Every structure is written in C-alpha cells, then in structure tokens.
Amino acid sequence: MSAAGSIHPRERRLSLLVTVLAFALPVIFVLVPLAIFLVYSFFSVDQGTIVYTPTLGNYVRFFTDPIFLPVFWNTIVLCVSVAVICILLAYPAAYFLTTLKGRWRYALLMLLLVPLLMSYVIKIYAIRSILGLNGFLNKALVALGILQQPSNLFVFNMNAILLTLSLLLIPFAILPIFLSLERIPQTLLRASDDLGASGWQTFLRITLPLSLPGVASAASFVFVLAIGDFLTPQMVGGISGFTFGRILYSQFGTAYNWPFGAALSVALAIVVICAILVGERFGRNRGTSI
Amino acid sequence: MNQNTDLLTLRSVSKSYGTVPVLHDIDLSIKDGEFLTVLGPSGSGKTTVLRLIGGLEPLTAGEIRLDGQDISRMPINKRPFNTVFQDYALFPHMTVSGNVGYGLSVRHMKRKEITRRVAEALELVQLGRFADRFPAQLSGGQRQRVALARALICQPRLILLDEPLAALDLELRRQMQEFLKSIQREIKTTFLFVTHDQEEAIGMADRICVMQAGHIRQLGTPHDLYYKPNCEFVARFFGENNLVPGKLGPAQGEQRSIETALGRLVCSISDQPHLKAAPDGASAFAAFRPEALHMADATDSGNSFSGTIADLAFAGSSTVATITTGGDAAQRLRLRMPSRIDGSVLKSGETVSLCFAPHEGHLVLA
Amino acid sequence: MNALPRPSTIFLAAITALVAVLLYSPLFVPIVSSFFTISHGNVDWSSPTLATYVALAENHDILAALRTTLIVGVCTVILSVVSGTLLALYYHGRRSGRSFLQFIIFLPFLMPPIISGLALLIFFREIHLERSLLTVVIGHTVFVLAIVYRTVLMRLQSMSRTLVEASYDLGATGWQTFWRIILPNLSSAMVGGAILAFALSFDETMITILVTGTQSTLPVRLWAMMRLGFSPDINALVALILMFTVLLCVLAARFLIPRQMATERT
Numbered sequence: 001m002s003a004a005g006s007i008h009p010r011e012r013r014l015s016l017l018v019t020v021l022a023f024a025l026p027v028i029f030v031l032v033p034l035a036i037f038l039v040y041s042f043f044s045v046d047q048g049t050i051v052y053t054p055t056l057g058n059y060v061r062f063f064t065d066p067i068f069l070p071v072f073w074n075t076i077v078l079c080v081s082v083a084v085i086c087i088l089l090a091y092p093a094a095y096f097l098t099t100l101k102g103r104w105r106y107a108l109l110m111l112l113l114v115p116l117l118m119s120y121v122i123k124i125y126a127i128r129s130i131l132g133l134n135g136f137l138n139k140a141l142v143a144l145g146i147l148q149q150p151s152n153l154f155v156f157n158m159n160a161i162l163l164t165l166s167l168l169l170i171p172f173a174i175l176p177i178f179l180s181l182e183r184i185p186q187t188l189l190r191a192s193d194d195l196g197a198s199g200w201q202t203f204l205r206i207t208l209p210l211s212l213p214g215v216a217s218a219a220s221f222v223f224v225l226a227i228g229d230f231l232t233p234q235m236v237g238g239i240s241g242f243t244f245g246r247i248l249y250s251q252f253g254t255a256y257n258w259p260f261g262a263a264l265s266v267a268l269a270i271v272v273i274c275a276i277l278v279g280e281r282f283g284r285n286r287g288t289s290i
Numbered sequence: 291m292n293q294n295t296d297l298l299t300l301r302s303v304s305k306s307y308g309t310v311p312v313l314h315d316i317d318l319s320i321k322d323g324e325f326l327t328v329l330g331p332s333g334s335g336k337t338t339v340l341r342l343i344g345g346l347e348p349l350t351a352g353e354i355r356l357d358g359q360d361i362s363r364m365p366i367n368k369r370p371f372n373t374v375f376q377d378y379a380l381f382p383h384m385t386v387s388g389n390v391g392y393g394l395s396v397r398h399m400k401r402k403e404i405t406r407r408v409a410e411a412l413e414l415v416q417l418g419r420f421a422d423r424f425p426a427q428l429s430g431g432q433r434q435r436v437a438l439a440r441a442l443i444c445q446p447r448l449i450l451l452d453e454p455l456a457a458l459d460l461e462l463r464r465q466m467q468e469f470l471k472s473i474q475r476e477i478k479t480t481f482l483f484v485t486h487d488q489e490e491a492i493g494m495a496d497r498i499c500v501m502q503a504g505h506i507r508q509l510g511t512p513h514d515l516y517y518k519p520n521c522e523f524v525a526r527f528f529g530e531n532n533l534v535p536g537k538l539g540p541a542q543g544e545q546r547s548i549e550t551a552l553g554r555l556v557c558s559i560s561d562q563p564h565l566k567a568a569p570d571g572a573s574a575f576a577a578f579r580p581e582a583l584h585m586a587d588a589t590d591s592g593n594s595f596s597g598t599i600a601d602l603a604f605a606g607s608s609t610v611a612t613i614t615t616g617g618d619a620a621q622r623l624r625l626r627m628p629s630r631i632d633g634s635v636l637k638s639g640e641t642v643s644l645c646f647a648p649h650e651g652h653l654v655l656a
Numbered sequence: 657m658n659a660l661p662r663p664s665t666i667f668l669a670a671i672t673a674l675v676a677v678l679l680y681s682p683l684f685v686p687i688v689s690s691f692f693t694i695s696h697g698n699v700d701w702s703s704p705t706l707a708t709y710v711a712l713a714e715n716h717d718i719l720a721a722l723r724t725t726l727i728v729g730v731c732t733v734i735l736s737v738v739s740g741t742l743l744a745l746y747y748h749g750r751r752s753g754r755s756f757l758q759f760i761i762f763l764p765f766l767m768p769p770i771i772s773g774l775a776l777l778i779f780f781r782e783i784h785l786e787r788s789l790l791t792v793v794i795g796h797t798v799f800v801l802a803i804v805y806r807t808v809l810m811r812l813q814s815m816s817r818t819l820v821e822a823s824y825d826l827g828a829t830g831w832q833t834f835w836r837i838i839l840p841n842l843s844s845a846m847v848g849g850a851i852l853a854f855a856l857s858f859d860e861t862m863i864t865i866l867v868t869g870t871q872s873t874l875p876v877r878l879w880a881m882m883r884l885g886f887s888p889d890i891n892a893l894v895a896l897i898l899m900f901t902v903l904l905c906v907l908a909a910r911f912l913i914p915r916q917m918a919t920e921r922t
Contacts, residue, residue, distance in 0.1 A: 034775045248770060
C-alpha cells in the first residue's frame with residue numbers, strides 16, 4: 001500500500017500504530033526473552049535460590065568440569081553422524097524423485113514428507129518398540145540369521161539415539177536436496193550428454209556439484225534439529241545415552257540450576273549458529289540459474 | 291471536444307529517484323481528444339512521464355495542469371485518468387465483469403447501473419461473451435481488451451497506456467493497434483500511449499513525442515518527425531536514415547547547401563527557421579531516406595555522387611543496397627528500391643552513380 | 657533428469673522404497689495395533705477389533721488433553737495469522753530495519769526449541785506470568801510466526817505491484833484497495849499458513865513441556881504417559897491423528913499451490 005501521495009490522516013495514525021506493533025512484538029516476545037536468558041547465564045544459584053550477582057562461574061565450570069566437555073563433544077559427533085546418515089539415505093531418494101515425471105514426482109515427495117507431521121512423541125514410542133528386545137528389528141535380524149538371539153544393542157544407548165533421530169529427521173534432509181536437484185536446469189544435463197559425458201560423469205561433474213548447496217542446507221537443518229532434541233535421548237537413550245540436551249534440560253528440572261542451564265544453552269546456541277552459518281555459506285546456490 | 295484546446299499541460303516537470311535524475315525539465319501539452327504517443331528507447335523516461343501524469347509517482351519539481359488547474363498534488367484515486375498497465379494488472383480473483391466494474395463499484399454506484407455500463411464497455415471491446423471468465427482463462431489479446439474496458443468505463447478525461455502491446459505477438463499487435471485506434475475515434479477520449487516501437491507510434495499517433503535520456507527531443511506529427519527531424523537522435527531513431535556529416539554553406543530561399551565528403555549537397559529547409567538561422571560553417575548532417583536515394587541518370591540535376599555496392603539484401607517488396615563511398619571519410623549509405631521479379635538491376639561490387647533530389651533531403655544540426 | 661541406465665534406476669528406487677519403509681514403519685505399528693491385539697511383539701491377525709476406539713472414547717483424560725490442544729491450536733492460528741500477516745504487509749517493500757526484524761522473527765524457528773522454550777520460561781517468570789495455557793499459546797505463536805510471515809510475504813512478493821496501483825488508479829481508497837484487492841489475493845496464503853501453523857502447534861512438544869502449566873496438551877500428555885507405557889486406546893488415537901494429518905496436508909497443498917497453476921491445467 002505504498003502508492004504515492006494518497007495517505008489519509010486516519011491511515012497515517014493507523015500506520016504509526018502498526019509500526020510500533022511491528023517493532024514491539026518481535027522485540028518483546030523474542031529478543032527480550034533471549035536477552036534475559038543470556039543475562040541469566042552470568043548468575044548463580046545458592047541453596048535453591050538464584051543469586052543475581054554477575055559471575056563467569058558457570059562458564060568456568062562448563063570448561064573445567066570433566067563431565068560437560070566430553071558430553072558436549074560426543075553429542076556434536078552424534079548429531080554429525082545423524083546428519084550423515086540422513087543425507088546418505090535422502091540423497092538417492094531425492095534424486096530418484098527428480099527422475100519421475102510431473103504428478104508422480106510430487107505425490108511421492110508428499111508421501112515422504114507426511115510422516116513429518118505425524119505425532120513426534122508417538123513416533124519415538126513406536127521406534128523404541130521396533131528397536132526393543134521384542135521389537136521388529138531384533139526379530140528380523142534373528143530370522144535372517146545375523147543374530148543368534150535378540151540383542152539389547154539397539155535400545156537405551158547411544159545407538160538407539162542415533163537410529164531414532166535419523167529416522168525422525170530424514171524428511172528434513174529430503175526436501176532441501178530435492179529442491180536443489182530440481183532447480184538444476186535440464187539443459188545443463190542435456191549439454192553434458194551432448195558433449196559426450198556418460199550418465200555417471202554427468203552426475204559426478206554437473207549434478208552433484210550443483211546440488212551440494214542443498215546437501216549443505218540439509219545437513220545443517222538435520223544437525224540443528226538433532227542437537228536441540230532433548231526428548232528423544234531421554235526416551236530411547238537409557239542411562240548410557242547421555243546427551244548435552246539432556247544435561248541442559250536437567251538443569252531446569254532435577255538439578256535445578258537455571259543459570260548454569262542458561263550458560264549451557266549459550267554453548268548450544270553458539271554451535272547451532274555456527275551450523276546455520278556454515279549451512280548458509282555453502283547452501284547458497286551459485287549460478288544454477290542462467 | 292476541441293482538438294485545439296490543451297487538456298493537460300506539463301510545466302518544467304522534473305523527476306529524480308534519490309539522486310538519480312530521470313526527467314529534466316519537461317514541457318508538454320496534450321490536446322483534448324488527440325492520440326499522443328510518447329516514443330523513446332528504454333531508459334528515456336517515457337514511462338515515468340506516464341506515471342507522473344497518472345499520479346503513481348510524485349513530481350520532484352514542476353507542475354501538471356488539467357484544464358488550467360494544478361493537479362500535481364492530487365491523489366491518484368481522485369485524478370480523472372485511468373491507466374492500461376503493461377502487464378494489464380487484472381485482478382486475478384475477480385471475473386472480467388468484476389474487473390471492469392471495479393472503478394464504478396468503488397465509487398458506490400448502484401449495482402444495476404454498474405451491470406449496464408459493464409455490459410456496454412464489454413460490448414465496445416467485443417468481449418460480451420467473456421463476462422464471467424477469470425483473467426487466467428483469457429488469451430493475451432483478450433486480457434488487453436479487458437484492461438482497456440476497465441480503464442474507459444469510468445469515462446476518464448485521459449487514458450494512459452503503458453506499452454500495452456509489448457507482450458503480444460506481431461500479428462495480434464497489428465490487430466490491436468487498429469482496434470485501439472478505432473476505439474479512440476469512437477469514444478473520442480484523449481489517449482496517451484507509451485511505446486518504444488517507432489512503427490507502432492507512426493501507425494497510431496496523431497502526434498508523437500520523442501524522448502531520450504529524460505529529455506523531449508521532438509514533438510510533432512509522424513510526418514514531421516520522419517521528414518523534418520530536428521536533431522541527430524530523432525533522425526537516427528525514427529526510421530532508417532542516411533546521415534552524412536559536413537559544414538553548412540549559405541542558405542538560398544528554402545534550400546541550403548552543406549559541404550560533405552560526398553561533395554556539396556543541397557537540402558530543403560522549408561518551415562525550419564532554426565536551420566535558416568544557423569551560421570555558415572556550423573557542423574550539421576545531410577539526411578536523406580534510403581528510398582530517396584536512387585541511381586542517377588542523365589536528366590538528374592540533384593545531389594549526385596558515386597559509390598560502390600557492398601551488399602544487396604532482398605527484403606520482399608523492396609531491396610536494400612548497402613553502398614560504400616570512397617574518399618578519406620568513407621561513408622556507408624543505404625538505398626532502398628522496389629524489388630523486381632527478374633532480379634535486381636544492381637550487382638555487388640559495381641560502382642554506380644547515385645543521387646537524391648534536394649527537396650527529399652534535409653538538414654540536421656550536429 | 658537424463659535417462660539413467662537401468663541398474664542405477666533400480667538401485668535408486670530400492671533406496672527410496674527403503675526410506676519410505678523406514679519413515680512409515682513407526683506409523684504402522686500403532687495403526688496395526690489399533691485394530692489387532694499384540695502380545696509379546698506378535699500380532700494376532702485373526703481378530704480385528706474396534707475395542708481400542710471404544711476405549712478411547714471413554715478416556716476422558718486424553719480427550720481433555722485433545723481439547724486443550726485444539727484450543728491452543730486455534731488461538732495460536734488466530735494470533736499468528738493476524739500478526740504474521742500484519743508484519744508481512746508492514747515489511748513488504750520496506751528496507752529500513754526489515755532484515756534485522758526478520759532475523760528476530762525467524763530466531764525461534766531456527767533456534768533449538770529448548771533454547772526458545774527456556775528463554776520464554778525465564779521471561780514469564782521474570783514478568784510474573786503464571787505458566788498456563790496463555791503461556792503455551794504465546795510460546796506456540798512465537799514459534800510458528802515465522803512460517804505464517806514467510807508464507808504471506810512470499811505471496812505478497814509474487815503479487816504484481818501494479819495490482820495495487822491499478823486499484824488506486826481506478827479510484828479506490830486505501831481501505832478499499834486493502835479489503836478488495838490485497839486481502840483476497842492473500843487469503844489462500846493465509847489459509848495455507850494457518851494450516852501449517854495449526855499442524856506445528858498440534859504436535860509441538862518441546863517448547864510446550866517447558867512453558868505449560870497444569871493443563872497439558874496432547875503431546876505433553878502422551879509424553880508423560882509414555883514413561884509408563886501406552887494403553888491400547890492410544891493406538892486408536894494415533895490412527896485418527898494420522899488420518900487427520902493427511903487431510904490437513906492435502907488441504908495445505910491445495911491452498912499453497914498458486915491459483916494460476918491450478919487453472920493452467922484446465
């Protein structure tokens with residue numbers, strides 16, 4: 001509504017109101033909470049009450065205590081592995097989708113994305129029962145003769161978290177890769193064929209490089225979602241599957257140390273921001289449009 | 291309706307976007323009932339002129355007067371002008387009749403009256419059968435006519451058309467040109483038509499205003515612009531032309547000579563006082579159209595010189611020869627002549643004697 | 657894509673099938689068990705039953721949680737669609753401050769929910785706002801706002817600027833232009849955004865767990881029950897939610913695919 005020269009006074013008053021709201025809403029409900037949160041990380045707790053004196057104690061504790069850094073590092077490795085597994089499965093599937101024609105392509109894409117909308121808690125529960133001692137996975141492996149007897153290898157440990165998160169997050173990897181593959185102009189592939197490249201060469205030298213931005217954003221997407229998840233590890237991780245998200249959450253529950261939890265969140269946020277920036281940096285598509 | 295009264299006057303109108311000037315001190319009068327075309331290459335400021343008149347953009351300086359009243363500050367929705375947009379800007383969620391009736395309905399006109407006038411307007415643009423279609427279901431030419439009906443239903447004093455034919459293919463564009471012209475004659479409303487296509491301008495306009503780089507270069511009838519361009523830009527932009535640089539010689543009555551690399555050429559300067567007033571020795575061009583140039587024979591007393599035929603191009607009804615003339619300042623000229631069924635009389639590489647009549651040549655100051 | 661040699665096509669199709677199986681297996685388990693009895697990991701295929709659905713209809717605890725979820729969802733949709741649309745209208749075509757505020761709007765969506773949730777938790781505590789359904793609704797709105805904003809903004813950007821100009825040119829006022837031209841052209845994007853917002857709110861678990869009071873939404877209720885194991889009627893609920901979700905999905909696709917594309921096919 002920016003056409004020239006015709007702003008009524010009533011509309012001007014309204015636009016002033018809208019301006020205030022447009023700035024105030026995001027600031028009050030997003031920026032202020034995050035700022036308070038950051039400030040909290042410099043407080044401390046003494047016998048169940050929060051001490052409002054600034055200190056770097058929480059950060060010192062995070063870096064010096066022998067518990068936190070290893071868990072932090074292990075969690076990062078875990079989430080990178082989740083991202084790798086998701087991409088290894090999602091890339092071929094997304095590529096297959098782009099070989100399909102018209103309606104089939106989108107119908108199948110939809111089919112692969114619908115599970116995203118399905119209740120998250122229920123999925124975790126179902127996956128846990130599949131991975132469990134009496135679950136389908138063990139039954140299948142025993143039936144195939146790979147295992148002698150049902151194993152506890154897949155539940156209540158790090159493996160369980162890895163498998164569950166991967167299963168939950170595959171659709172998030174499919175979509176960006178599919179979109180980047182779909183954006184590659186057909187003429188480029190025709191041109192490559194025309195210049196004598198084999199199908200495999202065309203894939204390695206044209207399709208793959210041009211789809212890497214999609215892979216990068218898929219990886220950062222999956223990584224960020226995995227590292228922020230504190231419910232899945234709690235449900236399928238048992239005692240040995242201890243992740244950073246769980247430690248963080250416990251500071252607001254059983255451990256009751258909000259300031260320390262806030263400091264851990266800052267560490268988490270920094271990793272997440274790095275992952276988003278990396279995804280953004282490599283996810284920008286270079287020259288796929290002519 | 292009197293073609294001699296001014297409907298709209300632009301006085302010293304300037305426009306800048308930030309610090310970038312796009313229009314410099316424009317003066318322009320639009321006569322009541324005329325079909326005025328603003329012609330110029332892209333970036334010449336022609337669309338800006340239209341947007342300023344329509345009220346889509348504010349002026350930076352100057353004023354716009356309607357019937358002598360300053361309307362520069364009048365809001366867009368109060369101006370008695372309507373626009374046909376380049377992309378038609380049909381409302382996609384309304385039917386054809388919804389689109390056409392919009393201007394009446396926002397003025398709270400009675401539903402019955404709207405229905406009647408929409409039917410009339412659609413009849414005028416021959417789209418009566420399409421009243422209940424949506425824009426997405428129409429062809430380009432039909433959308434164009436809906437946009438026109440929508441603009442003229444409010445009976446504006448002036449209809450502004452922003453390159454409305456640009457998106458149509460050649461055949462349809464020709465039809466639409468005739469159609470627009472006939473509608474304009476029928477409703478006797480003033481049309482301001484913006485285009486970059488000079489053929490379109492010649493075919494439709496009563497007068498043409500040629501713009502370049504934010505300036506008006508010439509305003510006149512198509513005939514004037516074609517035969518009496520007042521500057522090098524118009525002479526080159528408006529149709530194919532041969533321009534030969536030189537220095538002005540003395541004037542003799544309605545003619546004046548110019549010294550060029552082709553020798554002394556004599557050209558007409560009738561009705562062009564500025565050419566009569568220009569000092570001897572001033573830099574200028576002798577300009578003559580390709581169809582004015584022809585093979586010299588013994589009876590020719592005009593401007594003659596010799597040249598070599600570099601290339602012959604058959605273009606259907608006519609054949610165009612590219613001719614190089616010798617000397618230090620080599621010139622490339624074009625000659626257009628009717629094609630002949632038994633082939634051209636000219637041959638590539640041949641040196642020929644050429645001439646054009648003084649009354650078919652004109653002068654342009656450099 | 658270019659014609660692939662057959663073995664690679666088969667390989668790709670096989671992986672895609674595997675992915676589909678992996679994605680759907682967690683959904684099939686509860687659906688199958690909603691119709692059949694399962695004991696010790698073995699499905700008793702011989703006796704299909706609707707008993708689980710009957711049990712669900714009598715599980716007042718779950719039904720109350722479902723009602724709470726719907727209330728939260730509807731409030732979230734209303735708040736997020738109204739503010740998201742206003743923000744999109746405001747920031748469309750405006751330069752100053754836009755990228756910064758857009759960044760803020762997107763933060764809760766990009767940040768892990770645990771961070772957004774904890775930040776809100778502390779915020780509510782600091783402003784002495786008791787945890788309740790209101791705090792849940794605020795949490796959900798902040799979370800889904802980015803989606804609605806982006807959906808509406810993208811529609812605005814694809815809308816030709818000349819439509820608004822044409823409306824003014826034909827004599828409409830600012831209000832008339834807004835109600836008769838801008839809003840109708842945004843409506844399908846708003847409905848699409850609303851459906852997405854509802855779907856996200858319906859399943860939001862992590863933020864909700866952190867900011868909820870005594871009344872829990874369905875996912876939080878399920879989360880609490882899961883520690884003890886589910887009763888069979890939950891399977892019936894899952895089956896129903898899946899159907900509902902697919903329906904929503906189809907609806908969202910219908911509203912988010914631009915009108916032109918739909919009419920081009922005719």
